[in-house]
Amino acid sequence: MLRIIRARLRQGHRTTRYPAGPPPSLPERYAGMPVIDGAECPSGCSRCIDACPAGAVARCGRSVSIDTGMCVFCGACETACPRGAISFTREHRLASRDREGLIVKPGAAPGPRDIFDAKAAAVFGRSLKLRQVSAGGCNACEADTNVLGTVGWDLGRFGIQFVASPRHADGLLVTGPVTLNMREALLSTYDAVPEPRIVIVTGACAISGGLFRGMPATSGGAEGLLPVDLYIPGCPPHPLTILDSLLRFLGRTGPDGRKAPGGRIRAAKPVGEPE
Ligand code: SF4
Ligand code: SF4
DSSP: OHHHHHHHHHHOOOSOOTTTSOOOOOOTTOOOSEEEOGGGOOTTOOHHHHHOTTSOEEEETTEEEEETTTOOOOOHHHHHOTTOOEEEOSOOOOOBSSGGGGEEOTTOOOOOOOOOOHHHHHHHSSOEEEEEEESSOOSHHHHHHHGGGSTTTOGGGGTEEEOSOGGGOSEEEEESOOBHHHHHHHHHHHHHSOSSOEEEEESHHHHHOGGGTTOTTBOSSSBTTBOOSEEEOOSSOOHHHHHHHHHHHTTSSOTTSOOBTTBOOSOOOOTTOOO
16 A cells, blocks of 8 residues: 555646646647648649648649648648648647638638637636547547547546436547448437537548548548537547637637636637627
């Protein structure tokens, strides 16, 4: 027993201080929000479009746009570009409340979008229970979601927890491309969540089908099947991206992802009051 107590004392406090302190450091090879310097693109060039395995790069005027809801952040477009027009920043705040907001256009700044949802904050700001549904995922998004429950991140300190039954949940967190075998299960699970409820789609597969888009065995993600409240891109999204998305969505941190002294910094209007 004394040995255990000694070991615990030696370990000290292991939970990240984020968002009260700086966020945990990201791995060197981390690729975050892309930026596109459209002025560099010679007319007719399509090397990045041809290199993208996910079909995430599209023509945008003389240059291109990148759909981060489809992107798997492999870096092939950055490598293929002979002019250095595409680069991936370390910006981990990638979420959007609308699908269009996931598309990065030439010249767009890599800063985060404001994803605060006043209604969600009013109802779930202090307590959010989510049922995670893996709808045919590879287990990477699931792993990076599950790790938030460990001592290193301690998601529960924000009142956010994953629960076993949709009857006990306030919403769904969906991962995977929604295989045909999981489609009915996903829809039934959504129906079992009492209203008001929210839907968060996490990872390229759940947003757009990702690399499985267009395959006959999948539905191309949850988009179009469920009313999505929050999109969290990545393949998989880093746990920091998922945590930042949840906290800013609920107003637990400000638009910049930082927590103000004293806790919640964004006022949520009472339920029923117009925005
Ligand atoms: S990083 Fe994204 S946009 Fe670029 S090639 Fe890979 S999947 Fe396509
Ligand atoms: S980003 Fe690079 S590869 Fe893509 S169109 Fe522009 S110059 Fe060509």
